[in-house]
Amino acid sequence: MSYNVNEKxxxxxxxxxxxxxxxxxxxxxxxxxxxxxxxxxxxxxEFDALLKDYVGRPTPLYFAENLxxxxxxxxxxxxxxxxxxxxxxxxxxxxxxxxxxxxxxxRIIAETGAGQHGVAxxxxxxxxxxxxxxxxxxxxxxxxxxxxxxxxxxxxxxxPATSGSKTLKDATNExxxxxxxxxxxxxxxxxxxxxPHPYPDMVARFQSVxxxxxxxxxxxxxxxxxxxxxxxxxxxxxxxxxxxxxxLDNLDVKxxxxxxxxxxxxxxxxxxxxxxxxVGIIHGSKTLLMQSVDGQITEPYSISAGLDYPGVxxxxxxxxxxxxxxxxxxxxAQAMEAGLQLSKMEGIIPAIxxxxxxxxxxxxxxxxxxxxxxxxSGRGDKDLSTYVEYFGF
Ligand SMILES: *Cc1c(COP(=O)(O)O)cnc(C)c1O
Numbered sequence: 248m249s250y251n252v253n254e255k256x257x258x259x260x261x262x263x264x265x266x267x268x269x270x271x272x273x274x275x276x277x278x279x280x281x282x283x284x285x286x287x288x289x290x291x292x293e294f295d296a297l298l299k300d301y302v303g304r305p306t307p308l309y310f311a312e313n314l315x316x317x318x319x320x321x322x323x324x325x326x327x328x329x330x331x332x333x334x335x336x337x338x339x340x341x342x343x344x345x346x347x348x349x350x351x352x353x354r355i356i357a358e359t360g361a362g363q364h365g366v367a368x369x370x371x372x373x374x375x376x377x378x379x380x381x382x383x384x385x386x387x388x389x390x391x392x393x394x395x396x397x398x399x400x401x402x403x404x405x406x407p408a409t410s411g412s413k414t415l416k417d418a419t420n421e422x423x424x425x426x427x428x429x430x431x432x433x434x435x436x437x438x439x440x441x442x443p444h445p446y447p448d449m450v451a452r453f454q455s456v457x458x459x460x461x462x463x464x465x466x467x468x469x470x471x472x473x474x475x476x477x478x479x480x481x482x483x484x485x486x487x488x489x490x491x492x493x494x495l496d497n498l499d500v501k502x503x504x505x506x507x508x509x510x511x512x513x514x515x516x517x518x519x520x521x522x523x524x525x526v527g528i529i530h531g532s533k534t535l536l537m538q539s540v541d542g543q544i545t546e547p548y549s550i551s552a553g554l555d556y557p558g559v560x561x562x563x564x565x566x567x568x569x570x571x572x573x574x575x576x577x578x579x580a581q582a583m584e585a586g587l588q589l590s591k592m593e594g595i596i597p598a599i600x601x602x603x604x605x606x607x608x609x610x611x612x613x614x615x616x617x618x619x620x621x622x623x624s625g626r627g628d629k630d631l632s633t634y635v636e637y638f639g640f
Contacts, residue, residue, distance in 0.1 A: 250495040250571050252451075252562070256444025259568060261561035264443035266531045269427045273435070274531075276350065278445045284349050285342070285452065297341050298456060301374070302331045304338075306457075308464035308620070313592040320613035323474070324595070324623045325461055327486060334598065334625030335454060335486045336367040340436055342453030344371040347434035354378045354433045358422040360387055360415035361552030362394025363629070364438030369403035379403040382421040384414040391552070393629070412546060415556070419530060439483025440560035443531030447488075447560050454489025461620060462493055469618055476611070478503040479622040480604040482518075482553045484560040486624040491572075501573065504563060505607045507549035507600075508576035518547035519576040520559045521567045529557065535564040550579040550633065551599035553625075581606040583637050586627065598625035599633060 256262050256278075266274055284290060298304040306326045315322045327335040347355060355377050359365030365381040372379035381398055385407040388395055398405050408417040426435045440447040440454075462472040477494055479487035481504045494500040509517040517523060524535035527542060536558035537545040547557045559567075566572035577585075586602030589595055597605065601624045613619060627634065634640070 250562075250566060250569070252444075252448040256448065258561045258565035261532070261534050261564040261568070262444055262447060263533050264531055265528045265533060266443050267427070270423065273426055273430050274443050280350065281346065281445050281449050284346055285449075290345060290349065294342060294345055298338065302337050302341065303329060304456065305460045305464070306330060308461060308468065310468065311593050314589070314608075317592070318608055318613060319615050320617045320619055321469075322608075323465070323468075323618065323620045325457060325490065325620060326623055327457065328595070328597065328601070328623050328626035332367055332370055333628060334363060334367075335457065335489060336364055336438060337370065338456055338489065339438065339450050339453045339485060340364075340367040340371045343434070343436045343449070344375050344377070347377070347436070348375065350434060352432055352434035354380070354429065355436055356380045356382065356422050356425050356433055357436045357438065358382045358415065358418040359438070360384070360418070360555065362387070362391040362398065363553055363625075365403070365405070366394050366397045366401070367438070368436050369398040369401035372403060373401045380425070381405050382408055382418040382425070384408045384412070384418045386413040387415065387418070414546070416544060439485040440488045440562055441483045441530050441532060441534075441558065447532065447562060450485050451488040451492055451562060454485050455492035457486070457489035457622065458491065458493040461490070465618065465620070471618070473497060473500050474620040475617040476501045476503055476613070476619040477622075478505065478604050478607055478619065480505045480554060480600050480624060481559055481563055482556045482600060483558070484563040486622055488560065488562055490620070490622040495571075502566065502571060503607055503611070504566065504572045504574045505604045506574060506576050507551060507554035507582070507603055508578045509548040509550070511578055512576050516548040518549040518554050518556060520557065521574040522576055524558065532561050534558050534561045535567065551582065551603065551630070553598070553600040554603065575607045575610050577603045577606040581609070583634070586634065587638065590627075595623070596627035597623055598627050599630045601625055
């Protein structure tokens with residue numbers, strides 16, 4: 248049994264492509280070509296060169312000595328916060344823009360909630376000289392002004408989604424509608440391991456560079472490729488999928504998935520999908536999602552915009568359902584304290600998303616000989632005003 252995707256696009260019972268008929272040609276074009284195109288030697292060479300010189304890979308695997316002393320174990324940080332644009336998301340958008348070019352597409356669309364994926368997409372469109380339209384809820388445009396400014400400066404058009412709650416799911420609906428209307432020239436860059444097959448697998452493959460590097464780096468530092476624990480935060484699940492990828496079927500590696508509990512799992516203000524979610528269909532994929540008794544998607548809440556998502560990708564739904572991963576929910580307060588602790592103890596200000604992963608250290612017990620890797624998915628610059636407001640600096 249494998250915890251990776253099968254040929255039909257399923258992780259166990261989860262995944263697939265539940266899409267309107269009018270979207271079928273676009274998704275089918277991608278599905279039938281993505282493996283061949285991305286396996287091509289020239290594609291690989293261009294992807295690797297951009298990851299190296301543009302993104303700044305390999306990112307370091309840093310031994311956090313002070314944190315290790317406190318928790319009496321060996322803690323390493325995978326420094327995705329040092330990627331160009333400040334987080335892991337660029338690994339995926341580079342891969343997809345290269346794919347879009349090979350498919351002959353000239354117009355790129357994306358949806359964004361907090362704006363991080365929109366910025367990563369606008370960045371690679373600027374790099375490649377392609378038209379870029381980012382759909383964003385009207386409410387989010389107001390809440391995330393700095394990222395809207397970044398996207399515009401990078402040459403993207405930010406198109407407001409004015410229906411429904413005017414947030415991420417409405418922006419996604421607008422993007423899908425646009426794609427249906429422009430099937431010939433348009434490529435839709437999805438920002439996490441969500442959406443219809445082949446997106447979850449494709450995004451996981453692009454992000455899998457994270458665990459590929461960890462293996463080589465641990466071999467050098469610890470004379471072994473495998474950690475005892477691999478810890479990552481899960482919004483849609485792309486940084487986690489990249490960090491777990493090469494360890495999925497290696498049961499010696501304990502996989503820890505950290506979700507945002509917001510004000511508390513049972514507070515009604517939460518994004519802890521594994522604890523609260525039921526099987527359903529979101530963005531064309533069968534997975535776990537937070538929904539009301541009559542199947543309406545529940546508006547999620549977390550202090551971290553990147554974890555504020557009502558579902559998880561199908562890989563993670565399967566890791567939860569099979570018990571392969573241990574899921575931990577972390578509240579806003581626990582994450583903020585963990586972010587402050589990392590700043591003071593290691594001199595690294597994490598994204599609040601990543602701070603959730605660090606808060607899991609207090610929920611686990613380690614042996615002194617254990618090797619623990621935490622995926623530090625992004626840097627905290629974007630969250631400074633939230634930290635300042637919270638702690639009253
Ligand atoms: C977007 C984001 C996340 C959440 O997205 P995943 O697809 O779950 O990785 C986590 N951390 C940072 C820094 C982000 O920007």
